[in-house]
Amino acid sequence: MTTPLSVHLPFNRDILGAAFTPAKRGDKPAGERGHWLLVQGQNLLVAPDGPGFRLPTGDCPIALGDTAPFWLGTYRQAPVWVVAVAADTPVPDGLVRETMIPMRGARMADELLSLGGMAMQALWWESTSGHCPRCGTPTTRIENEWGKRCPSCRYEHYPHLHPATIVLVRDGDRVLLTRKAEWAPNRYALVAGFVDNGESLEGCVAREIKEEVGVDVKDIRYVGSQNWPFPSQMMIGFVATYAGGDVVVDKEELEDARWFPCGALPSLPSRHSISRYIIDHYGRP
Numbered sequence: 448m449t450t451p452l453s454v455h456l457p458f459n460r461d462i463l464g465a466a467f468t469p470a471k472r473g474d475k476p477a478g479e480r481g482h483w484l485l486v487q488g489q490n491l492l493v494a495p496d497g498p499g500f501r502l503p504t505g506d507c508p509i510a511l512g513d514t515a516p517f518w519l520g521t522y523r524q525a526p527v528w529v530v531a532v533a534a535d536t537p538v539p540d541g542l543v544r545e546t547m548i549p550m551r552g553a554r555m556a557d558e559l560l561s562l563g564g565m566a567m568q569a570l571w572w573e574s575t576s577g578h579c580p581r582c583g584t585p586t587t588r589i590e591n592e593w594g595k596r597c598p599s600c601r602y603e604h605y606p607h608l609h610p611a612t613i614v615l616v617r618d619g620d621r622v623l624l625t626r627k628a629e630w631a632p633n634r635y636a637l638v639a640g641f642v643d644n645g646e647s648l649e650g651c652v653a654r655e656i657k658e659e660v661g662v663d664v665k666d667i668r669y670v671g672s673q674n675w676p677f678p679s680q681m682m683i684g685f686v687a688t689y690a691g692g693d694v695v696v697d698k699e700e701l702e703d704a705r706w707f708p709c710g711a712l713p714s715l716p717s718r719h720s721i722s723r724y725i726i727d728h729y730g731r732p
Protein backbone atom coordinates (compact mmCIF):
# COMPACT_ATOMS: atom_id res chain seq x y z
CA MET A 448 0.00 0.00 0.00
CA THR A 449 1.31 3.45 -0.90
CA THR A 450 1.36 6.35 1.52
CA PRO A 451 -1.49 8.76 0.79
CA LEU A 452 -0.67 12.24 -0.44
CA SER A 453 -2.47 13.85 2.48
CA VAL A 454 -4.43 12.73 5.52
CA HIS A 455 -7.65 11.00 4.50
CA LEU A 456 -10.27 13.50 5.60
CA PRO A 457 -13.36 14.82 3.86
CA PHE A 458 -12.97 18.26 2.22
CA ASN A 459 -9.42 17.39 1.17
CA ARG A 460 -9.71 17.07 -2.61
CA ASP A 461 -6.88 14.53 -2.74
CA ILE A 462 -9.15 11.81 -1.34
CA LEU A 463 -11.04 11.82 -4.66
CA GLY A 464 -7.84 10.73 -6.39
CA ALA A 465 -8.32 10.07 -10.11
CA ALA A 466 -12.12 10.23 -9.77
CA PHE A 467 -12.09 14.02 -9.98
CA THR A 468 -10.33 16.48 -12.28
CA PRO A 469 -10.83 20.16 -11.41
CA ALA A 470 -12.14 22.53 -14.06
CA LYS A 471 -9.58 25.23 -13.54
CA ARG A 472 -8.39 24.97 -17.13
CA GLY A 473 -9.78 23.50 -20.29
CA ASP A 474 -12.95 23.65 -22.31
CA LYS A 475 -16.32 23.71 -20.63
CA PRO A 476 -18.32 20.71 -21.85
CA ALA A 477 -21.20 21.42 -24.21
CA GLY A 478 -24.65 20.80 -22.76
CA GLU A 479 -25.46 20.94 -19.10
CA ARG A 480 -25.71 17.26 -18.27
CA GLY A 481 -23.75 15.16 -15.82
CA HIS A 482 -23.56 15.10 -12.02
CA TRP A 483 -25.31 17.83 -10.03
CA LEU A 484 -24.09 19.49 -6.85
CA LEU A 485 -27.25 21.25 -5.70
CA VAL A 486 -26.14 23.45 -2.80
CA GLN A 487 -28.84 24.81 -0.51
CA GLY A 488 -27.15 26.74 2.27
CA GLN A 489 -24.74 24.27 3.83
CA ASN A 490 -26.71 21.28 2.55
CA LEU A 491 -26.57 19.16 -0.60
CA LEU A 492 -29.67 17.82 -2.35
CA VAL A 493 -28.80 14.18 -3.02
CA ALA A 494 -30.50 10.90 -3.93
CA PRO A 495 -30.74 8.10 -1.36
CA ASP A 496 -28.76 5.12 -2.66
CA GLY A 497 -28.75 1.97 -0.54
CA PRO A 498 -27.32 2.84 2.86
CA GLY A 499 -25.81 6.07 1.50
CA PHE A 500 -26.38 8.81 -1.04
CA ARG A 501 -25.36 9.71 -4.58
CA LEU A 502 -25.42 12.84 -6.69
CA PRO A 503 -28.37 13.31 -9.04
CA THR A 504 -27.26 12.76 -12.66
CA GLY A 505 -28.49 13.57 -16.16
CA ASP A 506 -30.43 16.79 -16.65
CA CYS A 507 -30.62 19.29 -13.80
CA PRO A 508 -33.38 18.11 -11.41
CA ILE A 509 -34.50 21.67 -10.63
CA ALA A 510 -35.61 24.53 -12.89
CA LEU A 511 -32.57 26.72 -13.48
CA GLY A 512 -34.37 29.86 -14.62
CA ASP A 513 -31.73 32.52 -15.27
CA THR A 514 -29.09 30.75 -13.18
CA ALA A 515 -26.12 29.44 -15.12
CA PRO A 516 -24.77 26.27 -13.48
CA PHE A 517 -21.13 26.38 -12.63
CA TRP A 518 -18.77 23.75 -14.08
CA LEU A 519 -16.64 22.40 -11.21
CA GLY A 520 -14.77 19.68 -13.09
CA THR A 521 -15.06 16.08 -14.17
CA TYR A 522 -16.16 13.41 -11.71
CA ARG A 523 -16.28 9.75 -12.67
CA GLN A 524 -16.05 10.49 -16.41
CA ALA A 525 -18.87 13.07 -16.48
CA PRO A 526 -19.03 16.83 -15.93
CA VAL A 527 -20.03 17.93 -12.44
CA TRP A 528 -22.10 21.11 -12.15
CA VAL A 529 -22.78 23.41 -9.20
CA VAL A 530 -26.08 25.19 -8.63
CA ALA A 531 -26.98 27.46 -5.71
CA VAL A 532 -30.51 26.50 -4.67
CA ALA A 533 -32.57 29.21 -2.97
CA ALA A 534 -33.55 28.50 0.64
CA ASP A 535 -37.27 28.47 -0.21
CA THR A 536 -36.96 26.04 -3.15
CA PRO A 537 -38.74 22.75 -2.33
CA VAL A 538 -36.63 19.60 -2.49
CA PRO A 539 -37.48 17.77 -5.76
CA ASP A 540 -39.10 14.34 -5.60
CA GLY A 541 -36.54 11.58 -5.17
CA LEU A 542 -33.98 13.83 -3.47
CA VAL A 543 -33.27 14.62 0.16
CA ARG A 544 -31.52 17.52 1.89
CA GLU A 545 -28.36 16.42 3.69
CA THR A 546 -26.12 18.61 5.83
CA MET A 547 -22.44 18.96 4.98
CA ILE A 548 -21.58 20.18 8.48
CA PRO A 549 -19.84 17.48 10.53
CA MET A 550 -20.99 18.99 13.86
CA ARG A 551 -24.60 18.70 12.68
CA GLY A 552 -24.26 15.00 11.97
CA ALA A 553 -23.19 14.85 8.30
CA ARG A 554 -24.05 11.39 6.92
CA MET A 555 -22.77 11.58 3.34
CA ALA A 556 -19.67 9.68 2.26
CA ASP A 557 -16.36 11.53 2.28
CA GLU A 558 -16.30 11.81 -1.53
CA LEU A 559 -19.62 13.64 -1.61
CA LEU A 560 -18.61 15.88 1.28
CA SER A 561 -15.42 16.79 -0.54
CA LEU A 562 -17.26 17.61 -3.78
CA GLY A 563 -19.90 19.52 -1.82
CA GLY A 564 -17.22 21.46 0.04
CA MET A 565 -15.62 22.54 -3.23
CA ALA A 566 -19.03 23.55 -4.54
CA MET A 567 -19.68 25.69 -1.47
CA GLN A 568 -16.26 27.31 -1.77
CA ALA A 569 -16.82 28.05 -5.47
CA LEU A 570 -20.20 29.65 -4.70
CA TRP A 571 -18.71 31.59 -1.78
CA TRP A 572 -15.98 32.90 -4.07
CA GLU A 573 -18.50 33.87 -6.74
CA SER A 574 -20.64 35.67 -4.17
CA THR A 575 -17.73 37.64 -2.70
CA SER A 576 -15.61 38.42 -5.78
CA GLY A 577 -18.08 40.26 -7.98
CA HIS A 578 -16.62 43.67 -7.25
CA CYS A 579 -13.06 44.92 -7.09
CA PRO A 580 -11.97 45.11 -3.42
CA ARG A 581 -9.89 48.21 -4.24
CA CYS A 582 -12.21 50.39 -6.30
CA GLY A 583 -15.61 48.67 -6.33
CA THR A 584 -15.89 48.17 -10.10
CA PRO A 585 -17.61 44.91 -11.19
CA THR A 586 -14.91 42.32 -11.95
CA THR A 587 -14.53 39.93 -14.87
CA ARG A 588 -13.30 36.34 -14.78
CA ILE A 589 -9.72 35.73 -15.84
CA GLU A 590 -9.97 33.22 -18.67
CA ASN A 591 -9.55 29.60 -17.56
CA GLU A 592 -8.88 30.66 -13.96
CA TRP A 593 -10.90 31.09 -10.78
CA GLY A 594 -9.39 34.57 -10.50
CA LYS A 595 -11.16 37.87 -11.15
CA ARG A 596 -9.77 41.03 -12.74
CA CYS A 597 -10.89 44.60 -12.31
CA PRO A 598 -11.37 46.25 -15.74
CA SER A 599 -10.82 49.67 -14.17
CA CYS A 600 -7.70 49.43 -11.95
CA ARG A 601 -6.49 45.99 -13.23
CA TYR A 602 -6.35 44.52 -9.70
CA GLU A 603 -6.47 40.72 -9.83
CA HIS A 604 -7.61 38.49 -7.01
CA TYR A 605 -7.92 34.77 -6.49
CA PRO A 606 -9.93 32.57 -4.09
CA HIS A 607 -9.07 33.36 -0.52
CA LEU A 608 -8.25 30.65 2.00
CA HIS A 609 -7.69 31.65 5.61
CA PRO A 610 -4.87 29.72 7.33
CA ALA A 611 -5.54 28.60 10.88
CA THR A 612 -3.43 26.36 13.09
CA ILE A 613 -4.87 23.59 15.25
CA VAL A 614 -2.72 21.91 17.87
CA LEU A 615 -2.64 19.05 20.35
CA VAL A 616 -0.52 19.73 23.45
CA ARG A 617 0.90 16.53 24.93
CA ASP A 618 2.74 15.99 28.19
CA GLY A 619 3.75 12.35 28.64
CA ASP A 620 0.55 10.35 28.97
CA ARG A 621 -1.83 13.30 29.21
CA VAL A 622 -3.18 15.82 26.67
CA LEU A 623 -4.56 19.34 27.03
CA LEU A 624 -8.04 19.74 25.53
CA THR A 625 -10.43 22.69 25.45
CA ARG A 626 -14.11 23.30 25.00
CA LYS A 627 -16.31 26.20 23.91
CA ALA A 628 -19.62 26.87 25.66
CA GLU A 629 -21.66 26.28 22.47
CA TRP A 630 -20.37 22.75 21.90
CA ALA A 631 -22.26 19.58 22.85
CA PRO A 632 -22.07 18.77 26.59
CA ASN A 633 -18.72 17.28 27.67
CA ARG A 634 -17.27 17.69 24.13
CA TYR A 635 -13.59 18.69 24.10
CA ALA A 636 -11.26 19.45 21.19
CA LEU A 637 -8.04 21.27 20.30
CA VAL A 638 -6.76 24.83 20.48
CA ALA A 639 -7.15 26.57 17.11
CA GLY A 640 -6.70 30.07 15.77
CA PHE A 641 -6.06 32.18 12.69
CA VAL A 642 -2.57 33.12 11.56
CA ASP A 643 -1.77 36.82 11.96
CA ASN A 644 0.06 39.07 9.54
CA GLY A 645 3.79 38.53 9.83
CA GLU A 646 3.43 35.33 11.84
CA SER A 647 4.94 31.91 11.14
CA LEU A 648 2.77 28.82 11.61
CA GLU A 649 4.88 27.80 14.61
CA GLY A 650 4.62 31.30 16.03
CA CYS A 651 0.84 31.12 15.66
CA VAL A 652 0.73 27.77 17.48
CA ALA A 653 2.78 29.05 20.42
CA ARG A 654 0.81 32.31 20.66
CA GLU A 655 -2.63 30.70 20.48
CA ILE A 656 -1.76 28.18 23.20
CA LYS A 657 -0.29 30.89 25.43
CA GLU A 658 -3.31 33.17 24.94
CA GLU A 659 -6.04 30.56 25.31
CA VAL A 660 -4.66 28.18 27.93
CA GLY A 661 -1.62 29.95 29.37
CA VAL A 662 1.05 27.28 28.87
CA ASP A 663 4.32 27.18 26.94
CA VAL A 664 5.15 24.52 24.35
CA LYS A 665 8.20 23.16 22.53
CA ASP A 666 8.89 20.67 19.72
CA ILE A 667 6.06 21.95 17.49
CA ARG A 668 5.57 19.36 14.72
CA TYR A 669 3.36 19.52 11.61
CA VAL A 670 1.11 16.46 11.24
CA GLY A 671 -1.34 17.24 8.41
CA SER A 672 -3.92 19.66 7.07
CA GLN A 673 -7.58 19.91 6.15
CA ASN A 674 -9.38 22.26 3.82
CA TRP A 675 -12.45 23.43 5.74
CA PRO A 676 -15.15 25.00 3.54
CA PHE A 677 -17.23 26.76 6.23
CA PRO A 678 -16.57 29.05 4.45
CA SER A 679 -12.86 29.02 3.59
CA GLN A 680 -10.38 27.93 6.25
CA MET A 681 -7.17 25.97 5.79
CA MET A 682 -6.67 24.04 9.02
CA ILE A 683 -2.98 23.28 9.58
CA GLY A 684 -2.46 20.60 12.23
CA PHE A 685 0.35 20.35 14.78
CA VAL A 686 1.40 18.40 17.84
CA ALA A 687 3.42 20.21 20.51
CA THR A 688 5.07 19.14 23.74
CA TYR A 689 4.20 20.88 27.01
CA ALA A 690 7.11 22.99 28.25
CA GLY A 691 5.77 24.63 31.40
CA GLY A 692 3.19 26.91 32.99
CA ASP A 693 -0.18 26.46 34.68
CA VAL A 694 -3.40 26.15 32.71
CA VAL A 695 -5.18 29.51 32.74
CA VAL A 696 -8.34 29.50 30.63
CA ASP A 697 -9.16 32.52 28.45
CA LYS A 698 -12.83 32.77 29.40
CA GLU A 699 -13.61 35.05 26.45
CA GLU A 700 -12.72 32.23 24.03
CA LEU A 701 -13.25 29.05 26.02
CA GLU A 702 -15.51 27.59 28.65
CA ASP A 703 -12.89 25.15 29.91
CA ALA A 704 -9.46 23.67 29.29
CA ARG A 705 -7.92 20.79 31.19
CA TRP A 706 -5.54 17.87 31.07
CA PHE A 707 -6.98 14.43 30.30
CA PRO A 708 -5.18 11.10 30.64
CA CYS A 709 -4.64 9.65 27.14
CA GLY A 710 -6.52 6.54 28.28
CA ALA A 711 -9.62 8.44 29.46
CA LEU A 712 -10.55 11.05 26.90
CA PRO A 713 -13.90 12.89 26.97
CA SER A 714 -16.43 13.19 24.12
CA LEU A 715 -14.56 14.24 20.96
CA PRO A 716 -15.46 15.86 17.60
CA SER A 717 -16.68 13.60 14.78
CA ARG A 718 -14.26 11.61 12.63
CA HIS A 719 -14.67 14.19 9.84
CA SER A 720 -12.42 16.80 11.45
CA ILE A 721 -8.65 17.13 11.65
CA SER A 722 -9.14 17.82 15.36
CA ARG A 723 -10.32 14.24 15.85
CA TYR A 724 -7.70 12.89 13.45
CA ILE A 725 -4.89 14.47 15.48
CA ILE A 726 -6.31 13.27 18.81
CA ASP A 727 -6.75 9.72 17.47
CA HIS A 728 -3.24 9.56 16.02
CA TYR A 729 -1.23 11.52 18.60
CA GLY A 730 -3.33 11.69 21.78
CA ARG A 731 -3.92 8.02 22.56
CA PRO A 732 -1.83 5.84 24.89
Ligand SMILES: [Zn+2]
Binds near residue numbers: 579581582
Ligand atom coordinates in the same frame (compact mmCIF):
# COMPACT_ATOMS: atom_id res chain seq x y z
ZN1 LIG B 1 -10.47 48.03 -9.25
